[in-house]
Amino acid sequence: DIxxxxxxxxxxxxxxxxxxxxxxxxxxxxxxxxxxxQKQGKSPQLLVYNAKTLAEGVPxxxxxxxxxxxxxxxxxxxxxxxFGSYYCQHHxxxxxxxxxxxxxxxx
Amino acid sequence: EVKLEESGGGLVQPGGxxxxxxxxxxxxxxxxxxxxxRQSPEKGLEWVAEIRLKSNNYxxxxxxxxxxxxxxxxxxxxxxxxxxxxxxxAEDTGIYYCTPDSDGFAYWGxxxxxxxxx
Numbered sequence: 001d002i003x004x005x006x007x008x009x010x011x012x013x014x015x016x017x018x019x020x021x022x023x024x025x026x027x028x029x030x031x032x033x034x035x036x037x038q039k040q041g042k043s044p045q046l047l048v049y050n051a052k053t054l055a056e057g058v059p060x061x062x063x064x065x066x067x068x069x070x071x072x073x074x075x076x077x078x079x080x081x082x083f084g085s086y087y088c089q090h091h092x093x094x095x096x097x098x099x100x101x102x103x104x105x106x107x
Numbered sequence: 108e109v110k111l112e113e114s115g116g117g118l119v120q121p122g123g124x125x126x127x128x129x130x131x132x133x134x135x136x137x138x139x140x141x142x143x144x145r146q147s148p149e150k151g152l153e154w155v156a157e158i159r160l161k162s163n164n165y166x167x168x169x170x171x172x173x174x175x176x177x178x179x180x181x182x183x184x185x186x187x188x189x190x191x192x193x194x195x196x197a198e199d200t201g202i203y204y205c206t207p208d209s210d211g212f213a214y215w216g217x218x219x220x221x222x223x224x225x
Contacts, residue, residue: 034211051213
């Protein structure tokens with residue numbers, strides 16, 4: 001099975017800052033990588049699919065990049081509503097493994 | 108508007124069985140592969156099972172951790188997907204979500220909580 005390793009596990013940042021979360025796949029998944037945001041008590045929400053395509057309604061301050069085994073999610077000019085947990089997931093065939101998550105907190 | 112409504116969760120003893128249901132609306136259900144994903148504090152998000160289309164002979168795939176114990180099925184006439192869970196273990200505890208597959212999981216329900224405990 002493909003393993004997804006996310007870093008950092010937690011991150012503290014201020015409103016207006018730019019942050020980057022990384023995700024590494026244990027083997028080549030081409031661009032079959034998705035990013036999700038989850039707020040406390042809510043269901044996950046798709047942010048990015050195919051590594052760099054923003055899902056419908058996702059603000060342009062979010063951007064995804066990478067291919068192969070190394071990926072990143074960048075959030076420019078953090079807004080108060082951006083705080084929560086972020087997960088990567090490959091969608092290169094089953095089992096669709098998720099990363100362990102990154103908790104983004106307010107500094 | 109896409110809606111997914113999971114139901115059937117609750118408290119069950121180890122070794123017991125439970126069947127989850129998910130009713131979908133707002134999209135052509137029969138055209139989408141459907142998945143179950145679960146979440147627990149201990150394991151995070153974990154993909155559980157997938158069922159494909161009639162044209163794929165309703166092919167199914169399972170996470171190794173549930174293979175042989177869980178069965179996913181669908182009824183396209185009712186826009187519904189099900190998860191039959193047998194021989195439940197404490198580690199199956201979590202919130203179970205159904206989600207259609209479309210370049211990632213774009214739509215999620217609110218989930219249904221399954222607690223396996225004596």
